Amino acid sequence: MPHTAVPPSSPWLIRISEIFGDALPELLGQFAASSSTQLGHEYYLIRPTDPLALRQTAAAMFIRWQIPVQHSWPCNPRAMLGFVEKAAQALARKFAASQPQMLLVGVLDPSSADTYYRKLASNLRGRALQLFPVPTLAPTEVEAQDPDAATLFCLLGNEGLFCGVQTPRLANGFYPGGTRFISQNAPATISRAGAKVAEALHYLRLHRQPPPPPDHWLELGASPGGMTSELLARGYRVTAVDRAPLHPRLAAAPGLTYVCGDASTFRPPDGTRYAAILSDMNGPAGDSLAAVLRLAKNLLPGGLVIFTLKTAGVSSSEEVQRLCAEVTAWAAGGGLRLLAQTHLTYNRHEFTLFFEAFA
Numbered sequence: 001m002p003h004t005a006v007p008p009s010s011p012w013l014i015r016i017s018e019i020f021g022d023a024l025p026e027l028l029g030q031f032a033a034s035s036s037t038q039l040g041h042e043y044y045l046i047r048p049t050d051p052l053a054l055r056q057t058a059a060a061m062f063i064r065w066q067i068p069v070q071h072s073w074p075c076n077p078r079a080m081l082g083f084v085e086k087a088a089q090a091l092a093r094k095f096a097a098s099q100p101q102m103l104l105v106g107v108l109d110p111s112s113a114d115t116y117y118r119k120l121a122s123n124l125r126g127r128a129l130q131l132f133p134v135p136t137l138a139p140t141e142v143e144a145q146d147p148d149a150a151t152l153f154c155l156l157g158n159e160g161l162f163c164g165v166q167t168p169r170l171a172n173g174f175y176p177g178g179t180r181f182i183s184q185n186a187p188a189t190i191s192r193a194g195a196k197v198a199e200a201l202h203y204l205r206l207h208r209q210p211p212p213p214p215d216h217w218l219e220l221g222a223s224p225g226g227m228t229s230e231l232l233a234r235g236y237r238v239t240a241v242d243r244a245p246l247h248p249r250l251a252a253a254p255g256l257t258y259v260c261g262d263a264s265t266f267r268p269p270d271g272t273r274y275a276a277i278l279s280d281m282n283g284p285a286g287d288s289l290a291a292v293l294r295l296a297k298n299l300l301p302g303g304l305v306i307f308t309l310k311t312a313g314v315s316s317s318e319e320v321q322r323l324c325a326e327v328t329a330w331a332a333g334g335g336l337r338l339l340a341q342t343h344l345t346y347n348r349h350e351f352t353l354f355f356e357a358f359a
């Protein structure tokens with residue numbers, strides 16, 4: 001499938017969570033960025049000396065999402081007469097020949113209560129698709145994209161329009177900006193952590209398919225049960241281990257076995273094999289990983305591990321990178337191959353690491 005080549009001098013649009021605002025100069029230094037302009041709250045337009053640094057340096061784990069910027073229109077869209085038509089015509093001129101698998105338009109400030117740019121994004125996408133139809137996928141099939149085929153991603157906001165062609169895997173997300181919106185306010189939400197595992201399962205599809213329901217998950221550090229309820233809602237069976245109790249609403253949940261106790265001493269019943277382990281335990285990362293590696297012997301071949309790497313108390317971004325490298329090396333020694341490590345939108349001071357058991 002043809003797609004537009006990225007000139008080495010292209011600027012890149014990268015997203016780094018506001019949580020890491022203090023570490024930004026240090027991170028940009030690691031990417032050898034010669035200049036940077038902030039767009040919205042979390043986006044930066046930068047010129048790295050070597051764009052591979054955005055994926056290959058240890059600091060890349062802080063980048064939620066990234067695209068090369070092959071077309072930009074710095075302007076105030078609100079004040080620009082005929083913005084949608086002019087922008088759509090430019091997209092058609094520049095990108096129709098690259099035959100993207102999908103055209104997705106997002107907003108630079110997704111947390112804003114103002115819906116103006118969300119509506120403008122939807123109008124721009126609609127008009128651009130009239131000018132150069134992208135017939136492969138229905139508009140709702142964002143996660144059915146081929147992670148390795150090119151997508152035209154566009155972001156717009158107060159600062160204008162920024163677009164580039166990138167594969168979802170290299171962009172680090174299927175959605176513009178990487179985030180699929182997950183409501184954390186629904187009455188059924190038990191804890192904020194539910195959104196983390198929901199996002200992790202969407203993100204995982206960039207690298208492999210999640211286990212099919214009703215496969216069996218072992219969950220370590222499950223209380224009060226936000227993640228447990230997300231897994232159960234997807235039709236999985238779950239063995240949830242925690243020293244603290246689960247929310248009473250989960251008491252008689254079908255498919256759930258709750259074990260009150262310490263993960264470091266939990267023994268699965270004889271012959272039990274899990275399709276996946278989910279660990280969201282707080283406390284030192286080494287202790288959590290030790291429990292996971294001991295229990296990884298009970299994974300099926302190719303079994304999945306989703307591990308929240310807690311970084312509370314770690315003071316610099318370089319220390320976080322070191323911790324992550326240590327955890328990854330230790331996991332490899334215990335038979336777990338790293339698939340991906342990232343800071344998901346619903347993570348706070350923590351990263352999500354995805355591993356697969358190898359024989």
Ligand SMILES: C[S@@+](CC[C@H](N)C(=O)[O-])C[C@H]1O[C@@H](n2cnc3c(N)ncnc32)[C@H](O)[C@@H]1O
Nearest residue numbers: 191193221224225226227243262263280281282
């Ligand atoms: C961030 S909370 C988990 C939130 C949970 N995943 C959810 O979805 O609601 C961390 C949990 O890890 C548990 N934990 C920490 N170390 C543990 C251990 N060694 N064994 C069992 N539970 C542990 C704590 O009791 C606490 O409930």
